[in-house]
Each structure stands twice: as structure tokens, then as C-alpha cells.
Amino acid sequence: MVGREIVLTMKGLKKIEDELEYLKTVRRKEVAERIKQAIAFGDISENSEYDEAKNEQAQVEERIMKLENTLKKAKVVDEDDINLEIVSIGTKVQVKDLEFDEIVEYTIVGSSEADPYELKISNESPVGRSLLGKKVGDKVEIQIPDGVTKYEVLKIDIDQSNM
Incomplete structure (x- = not known):
């Protein structure tokens, strides 16, 4: 640390x-x-x-x-350095929960900014860590405390509210 x-x-x-x-x-x-x-x-x-x-x-x-x-x-994180081809810190990622057929939007942030109530998840959390580097169309299985969840990345954008 x-x-x-x-x-x-x-x-x-x-x-x-x-x-x-x-x-x-x-x-x-x-x-x-x-x-x-x-x-x-x-x-x-x-x-x-x-x-x-x-x-x-x-x-x-x-x-x-x-x-x-x-x-x-x-x-x-400099907005100009963010590659919208992959999920990274500072991006807003829209995913489809394949189990519940729900669409959720997360903003990936550093651990000190994480706020689950605002759907700002840490790059160090299981979901954040698993989404990092993924592209639109990628499917990912994520080990969470309740078991395994499956997401499909639908959209990657810059979260303007964080810049």
C-alpha cells in the first residue's frame, strides 16, 4: 500500500x-x-x-x-487519454446483465471515488476489475459474493460528470 x-x-x-x-x-x-x-x-x-x-x-x-x-x-485520468474502444477508468460502461435481462450503466473510477449508490464502481472491485479492458460486444463472467454474474458490454463512453 x-x-x-x-x-x-x-x-x-x-x-x-x-x-x-x-x-x-x-x-x-x-x-x-x-x-x-x-x-x-x-x-x-x-x-x-x-x-x-x-x-x-x-x-x-x-x-x-x-x-x-x-x-x-x-x-x-486525463479525458484526452481515454480510449473509448475499451473499458477503463473514467469511462461510463453500459452492460446487459444476461441473467436478469437488465441494462445497467457503471462509471469506472479509482477506489477512493467509488460510490455504489451513484453506480460509480472501483477499478479494484470484482465487477470493475473484470470489465477493465473489455470492448463493446465482449461478454464477461464475474465472480461476485452471491455467485457468478454474466454481463455483455453494450456501450463505452466518457462520463462527462467526472471530468
Whole structure:
């Protein structure tokens, strides 16, 4: 895991940069103010407000470090480098579930951007990993926790919402 590259779309990079900016400029100040107020209550040895504020400060600082580390390791997928002939990170892929005769559209993203509720699946997930490199018309069997599912790749496009 050390030194491992973190693949991000432009949208994912922006989201991380925005959160980092918010934590550094807003949350740090809010927490520092809470600590200052808690100290004003007097004896900090039995001051639960102080303890809570210090714990929150530690969490904010830990999150800042994690985001900064992510940015150091980030490799941003450039829309111009995406080959629409094959499924890759940054593409939206439309597949047909051959078992249930349903069409599903997934966006393949790096693991730090995955959000199954938005149908953004990680390139490291079983489905994402199995779809990578596939072309329109390819059929793939994917081992999932419930067994095996079969997909046919119908369409590959760029997910404009991630660029």
C-alpha cells in the first residue's frame, strides 16, 4: 500500500482539494475556537468540552493528513487519454446483465471515488476489475459474493460528470 498510486478523475481531485481547503480554513478555526472556549471554563483535567474538542482536533488533523497524502499519490485520468474502444477508468460502461435481462450503466473510477449508490464502481472491485479492458460486444463472467454474474458490454463512453 505504501507508495501506491491513487487514480482519480478530475471531479474526484476537485472534491478532495475542496474538502482539504475547507478543513484547513474553516474546520481548524472552528475547533481551535471550541478548545479556546473549553479552556475558559477552567480546570481542563476534568473538562469534557475540552476533551471533546481535542479529540475533534485530532480527527480533523488526521483527515487533513490523509487527504494530503492522497493528493501526493494522485494520478489524474486525463479525458484526452481515454480510449473509448475499451473499458477503463473514467469511462461510463453500459452492460446487459444476461441473467436478469437488465441494462445497467457503471462509471469506472479509482477506489477512493467509488460510490455504489451513484453506480460509480472501483477499478479494484470484482465487477470493475473484470470489465477493465473489455470492448463493446465482449461478454464477461464475474465472480461476485452471491455467485457468478454474466454481463455483455453494450456501450463505452466518457462520463462527462467526472471530468
